[in-house]
Amino acid sequence: xxxxxxxxxxxxxxxxxxxxxxxxxxxxxxxxxxxxxxxxxxxxxxxxxxxxxxxxxxxxxxxxxxxxxxxxxxxxxxxxxxxxxxxxxxxxxxxxxxxxxxxxxxxxxxxxxxxxxxxxxxxxxxxxxxxxxxxxxxxxxxxxxxxxxxxxxxxxxxxxxxxxxxxxxxxxxxxxxxxxxxxxxxxxxxxxxxxxxxxxxxxxxxxxxxxxxxxxxxxxxxxxxxxxxxxxxxxxxxxxxxxxxxxxxxxxxxx
Numbered sequence: 006x007x008x009x010x011x012x013x014x015x016x017x018x019x020x021x022x023x024x025x026x027x028x029x030x031x032x033x034x035x036x037x038x039x040x041x042x043x044x045x046x047x048x049x050x051x052x053x054x055x056x057x058x059x060x061x062x063x064x065x066x067x068x069x070x071x072x073x074x075x076x077x078x079x080x081x082x083x084x085x086x087x088x089x090x091x092x093x094x095x096x097x098x099x100x101x102x103x104x105x106x107x108x109x110x111x112x113x114x115x116x117x118x119x120x121x122x123x124x125x126x127x128x129x130x131x132x133x134x135x136x137x138x139x140x141x142x143x144x145x146x147x148x149x150x151x152x153x154x155x156x157x158x159x160x161x162x163x164x165x166x167x168x169x170x171x172x173x174x175x176x177x178x179x180x181x182x183x184x185x186x187x188x189x190x191x192x193x194x195x196x197x198x199x200x201x202x203x204x205x206x207x208x209x210x211x212x213x214x215x216x217x218x219x220x221x222x223x224x225x226x227x228x229x230x231x232x233x234x235x236x237x238x239x240x241x242x243x244x245x246x247x248x249x250x251x252x253x254x255x256x257x258x259x260x
Contacts, residue, residue, distance in 0.1 A: 006031040006066055006172060006203045007052060013060035014047055021047045023227035024061075029172075032201045036214040036235070039224035040250055045207045048224070049176050052205065053094040054087060065093055066171055092121065095165030096174040099181050101157040103149040103164075109136070110145040113164040121168065128167065135163045139193050155186030159193055166197075173197065175206040211254060215239055223247045 009027035013020070021044050029035050037045050050056040052063055054071050063070045070090055072081050082090065103112050110132060117128040136142040139159040149157055158178055165173060175194065179187040191213050198204060198217050208214065214221050215235045222232040223244070231244045242248045 006033070007205070008064040009048075009052070009061070010064075011061040012048065012051060012058050012063070014044075014051060014056065015059050021227050022051070022058075025224075025227070025229055027222070027229065029203060029205060030219075032203055033219045034198045034204045034206065034217055036218035036221045037205065037207045037224060038209070038211075038214065038221060038250070039230075040253075043224040044227040045224050046176055049096070049174050049205060049207055052172075052174055053091055053096055055096075065090065088120070092168055093171045094174060095168055095170035095172070096176070097158070097161050097165050097178050099177045101149070101154075101161045103157055103160060105149050108146050108148055109141065109152070109160050112149070112160060113167050116164065117167050131169075132163065132167050135166050136160075138196070139163055140189075153186060154182045155189045158182065158186075158190045162190075162193055162197075172203045172205070175204065175208070177207055177209070179208065179210060209254065211239060211251075211258075223250065225250070 007027070007029035009025055012022045012025040014022040025048060037048070039045050047056060051058050057071055062072070068090055071087060072079055073086065104115070107115065110129060113132045113136070114125070114128040117123040118125055133142055133145065136145055139162065141156060141159055141163070144152065144156065152160065179190050182190065187210070191210060194204070194206070194213070195217050218235045220232060221235050221238040223230050223238060223242070225246050231238055231242060231247045238247065239251065242251060
C-alpha cells in the first residue's frame with residue numbers, strides 16, 4: 006500500500022530524513038517509535054505530502070505522490086491531481102484541529118461535502134454510522150468546546166475516516182490527552198486495525214505497539230535503525246540505541 010524509497014528531507018542545514026526505505030502492506034499496522042527529533046513526524050508528513058521530500062519518492066497504492074511520469078518525463082502533480090491522491094490518506098494529529106464554530110456533525114462532513122462533492126445527506130449518513138462506532142452519535146450537535154479531549158480526538162478520527170481513505174496516519178494522537186482519556190482513543194484505533202485498515206502510527210504507547218502492531222520500526226537521527234515484529238523489537242532489541250530508548254521509556258512510565 007505504501008512504498009518509500011530513499012527518502013531524504015532537509016530543513017535548512019538539518020538533514021532530518023537520511024535515506025529512509027519503507028514498505029507498508031495493505032491492511033498492515035506499522036508503529037513507528039523513537040526519540041524526539043528522530044524524524045518520525047517528518048516521515049509521517051511526507052507520506053501524505055504535507056512535507057515534500059527533497060530526494061526519493063513515496064507511492065501510495067502504486068501511485069507516486071507529488072509527481073507523475075508523462076511521456077517518460079517526471080513532472081510535478083498539478084494541485085487537483087495531488088488533492089485527488091491525498092484524499093486516499095487520512096491523517097490525525099496530536100492536536101485536534103477541529104473547527105470551533107461547527108458542530109461535531111458539521112466538522113466531520115465538511116470535507117466530503119466541500120472537497121469530494123458528496124451530497125450532504127450521503128455524507129451525514131456515513132458520518133452518523135462512524136460516530137456511532139466511536140460512541141459519539143448522541144453528541145453530533147455539540148460543539149468542540151463541550152467535548153472532552155478524548156471525545157475531540159475521536160471526532161478527529163471520524164473526520165479523517167469520512168473521506169474514505171485507504172491509509173490512516175496517526176501522529177502522537179494521545180500525547181496531548183489526560184492519562185484517563187488515552188484508552189478511549191486507543192480503543193478506536195484498535196477497532197480500525199481489526200477492520201483491516203492500513204495504519205502508520207507514531208506513538209510512545211508501547212502497550213498499543215505490542216498488542217496491535219504487525220511491525221514496529223525504531224527511528225533515530227533520520228534513519229530506520231531497527232524493525233521487526235513487536236516482540237522482537239520491544240522485548241529483544243538488537244541495536245543498543247533501541248535498547249537505550251526503551252529503557253528510558255520504561256523508566257518514565259514507572260515514575
